[in-house]
Amino acid sequence: MKAEAWIFGVTTVFLVLVTPAYWLVTSAGNTGGDWTGTSALTMTGLLTLMVTLYLGFHARKMDPRPEDRKEAEIADGAGELGFFPPYSWWPLWCAATLGLMVFGVAAAAWWLLIIGGVLGAVALSGLIFEYYRGGHAH
Structure with a gap:
């Protein structure tokens, strides 16, 4: 889960950098900025931060999965993946x-x-x- 935490962390940093830039670009010309887009970017940044913290917290608490270890082999990930239901009307x-x-x-x-x-x-x-x-x- 460390890889997923890093992906969401990078996304959070991107949104933290883009949100003020978006506000500045849309506020050019005395319009006061775009509140809708700015608030949407802010909330998206907060949501990705929440997911980053959740995944990072659980990545430290659990044993590393095969895809989290650099020395893992493909065969380490073999086994039952779960129940996948057949077709249904x-x-x-x-x-x-x-x-x-x-x-x-x-x-x-x-x-x-x-x-x-x-x-x-x-x-x-x-x-x-x-x-x-x-x-x-x-």
Whole structure:
């Protein structure tokens, strides 16, 4: 995680340098500067600083991963990487019911919102419990 901390650290330094420069460039000509862009750059810099501190703190607390060690071999990173789910139709039905609910609100057809909510509960239950039954059961 040290590499990731360095990447975010460099990004933080870049944003700290760019933000005042952006303010100066946009304040030319008595307009007072661009508050929207300056505040967006400031908040982005603070967010990258937060991620940098988080990754740096955890990089010191945990054992180095193979990609963090210079003497590591490719085989050191071998093994199970995690669970990757197969295809699923349930996200499509969840999105469709959400679209139906949003359309119901936009069209002031509250009955569509209720139908979408009921069908959405069924679709969300299917999405949550799809690995407990059928061919992909664990």
